Amino acid sequence: MLVRGLIEDTIAAVATPLGEGGIGIVRVSGAEAIALVDQAFQSPKDKRLAGAGNWSLNYGWILDGEGNRIDEAVVSIMRAPHSYTREDVVEINCHGGIVPLQKTLERVLELGARLAEPGEFTKRAFLHGRIDLSQAEAVIDVIRAKTDRSHRLALRQLEGGLSEAFDGMRQELVGLLAAIEAGIDFPDEVGDMEPEAVIAICDSVNEQIQSLLETADTGRVLREGVDTAIVGRPNVGKSSLLNMLVRENRAIVTEIPGTTRDVIEEIVNIGGFPFVVRDTAGIRHTEDVIEKIGVERAQALMEGADLVLCVVDGSTPMHREDIDLFEQLRDKPAVLVVNKSDLGSAVSDEVYRHKLPETPIVRISAVTGQGLEELEETVVSEVTKGRIDLTDRSVIVTRVRHKQALREAQESLVAARNTVENGLPMDLVAIDVRGAAERLGEVTGHTVSDEVIDRIFADFCIGK
Numbered sequence: 029m030l031v032r033g034l035i036e037d038t039i040a041a042v043a044t045p046l047g048e049g050g051i052g053i054v055r056v057s058g059a060e061a062i063a064l065v066d067q068a069f070q071s072p073k074d075k076r077l078a079g080a081g082n083w084s085l086n087y088g089w090i091l092d093g094e095g096n097r098i099d100e101a102v103v104s105i106m107r108a109p110h111s112y113t114r115e116d117v118v119e120i121n122c123h124g125g126i127v128p129l130q131k132t133l134e135r136v137l138e139l140g141a142r143l144a145e146p147g148e149f150t151k152r153a154f155l156h157g158r159i160d161l162s163q164a165e166a167v168i169d170v171i172r173a174k175t176d177r178s179h180r181l182a183l184r185q186l187e188g189g190l191s192e193a194f195d196g197m198r199q200e201l202v203g204l205l206a207a208i209e210a211g212i213d214f215p216d217e218v219g220d221m222e223p224e225a226v227i228a229i230c231d232s233v234n235e236q237i238q239s240l241l242e243t244a245d246t247g248r249v250l251r252e253g254v255d256t257a258i259v260g261r262p263n264v265g266k267s268s269l270l271n272m273l274v275r276e277n278r279a280i281v282t283e284i285p286g287t288t289r290d291v292i293e294e295i296v297n298i299g300g301f302p303f304v305v306r307d308t309a310g311i312r313h314t315e316d317v318i319e320k321i322g323v324e325r326a327q328a329l330m331e332g333a334d335l336v337l338c339v340v341d342g343s344t345p346m347h348r349e350d351i352d353l354f355e356q357l358r359d360k361p362a363v364l365v366v367n368k369s370d371l372g373s374a375v376s377d378e379v380y381r382h383k384l385p386e387t388p389i390v391r392i393s394a395v396t397g398q399g400l401e402e403l404e405e406t407v408v409s410e411v412t413k414g415r416i417d418l419t420d421r422s423v424i425v426t427r428v429r430h431k432q433a434l435r436e437a438q439e440s441l442v443a444a445r446n447t448v449e450n451g452l453p454m455d456l457v458a459i460d461v462r463g464a465a466e467r468l469g470e471v472t473g474h475t476v477s478d479e480v481i482d483r484i485f486a487d488f489c490i491g492k
């Protein structure tokens with residue numbers, strides 16, 4: 029594992045959210061962390077933190093520069109390397125208010141700590157080799173997880189499940205590379221590898237890459253949420269559907285067509301998947317300036333969505349506007365939601381199916397709640413398409429960065445295979461094998477640029 033330069037300064041930040049809480053924590057990490065906080069610490073029996081036991085909690089007061097008490101605190105000591113960052117870490121547990129936390133932080137900075145950048149504690153854990161890059165990314169995913177299932181997935185990645193898969197493939201390629209290079213360097217003693225043996229390893233790694241790539245779409249939606257647009261002509265019950273999905277009266281529902289003008293967004297947990305559901309303005313031709321903007325937004329959202337819930341009123345015949353909308357739905361992952369089933373059915377499934385042969389149809393009533401379960405099941409199976417094994421053991425790719433690395437590694441392996449098949453020299457094969465190994469190493473951080481590292485940690489919150 030690379031250690032990029034020496035990390036010498038001691039950093040500090042408020043690690044808890046800004047606002048009122050039972051406690052708030054100022055976290056300090058670095059070689060000077062204990063000595064530095066010690067200067068601001070006063071215990072009832074004049075105990076010094078320098079002599080405090082490892083993993084100890086120390087009760088006392090935090091003092092300002094003039095010796096006045098800032099706050100009552102419990103200070104925890106975690107000495108290197110058994111800490112989050114692998115450095116000495118001190119956590120000052122203050123009362124959870126903005127002023128005590130801010131003042132405590134200021135005091136620590138005054139004594140010589142530097143304000144930490146977002147993600148810098150986790151970055152240090154990475155630079156010191158406690159976790160790899162994909163585990164560092166999982167930290168933020170654990171924090172941001174919206175559903176139980178995304179949380180479990182992030183935890184598995186934090187535990188190193190994804191790292192193992194990538195490392196395993198990378199090791200196979202590094203082994204292959206060593207064998208190829210030995211053949212090049214010692215043609216008489218070792219000799220070139222058999223082409224079949226090279227191809228067999230390339231194919232085996234390629235298969236593993238392929239099965240990981242197949243998890244990427246599901247993985248992404250588990251991490252980011254399924255971008256879902258509810259569309260349909262005015263008054264068919266789009267806002268009522270949103271309310272039904274979130275189980276509260278979130279959007280305004282009236283019998284007046286054109287009620288919704290702006291986009292309303294809610295995160296809903298459906299079958300363990302986070303869905304970012306957007307209710308939009310009913311799509312129709314209108315001269316109303318505000319409504320027109322809403323209609324344009326609805327159309328744009330539909331185009332960008334992962335999933336479209338297209339709502340029609342099943343109790344009335346199809347409208348021209350419904351049919352226009354169906355045209356735009358072709359080739360999009362969508363579910364046709366036939367609403368108002370409590371008022372009877374004016375159009376048969378066959379007629380809808382004729383217009384939208386590939387789209388699943390679910391009949392619901394947003395007023396009685398009938399059909400909700402079937403709709404939720406349909407929506408989840410549209411997202412997973414039954415392809416992905418979501419058992420706790422399976423490894424799932426959640427980030428575009430990882431998917432990209434897999435794709436590029438795959439391209440290099442295909443190129444390596446072709447080079448072998450065309451009977452070209454082994455040093456050309458080596459170039460592509462090395463390329464593939466490097467791409468895989470980017471995910472765990474074995475081979476990655478500082479720029480990529482900075483970008484990853486910039487996504488973190490302060491104090492993490």
Ligand SMILES: Nc1nc2c(ncn2[C@@H]2O[C@H](COP(=O)(O)OP(=O)(O)OP(=O)(O)O)[C@@H](O)[C@H]2O)c(=O)[nH]1
Nearest residue numbers: 262263264265266267268286287288310368394395
């Ligand atoms: N009987 C019945 N009425 C419904 C049902 N769903 C919605 N409605 C009624 O239909 C009317 C329109 O519902 P909305 O949810 O506001 O429809 P919308 O598609 O959001 O309408 P716009 O925002 O104007 O495009 C309201 O009076 C609802 O009470 C249903 O399943 N059955």
Ligand SMILES: [Mg+2]
Nearest residue numbers: 266267287288
């Ligand atoms: Mg509406």
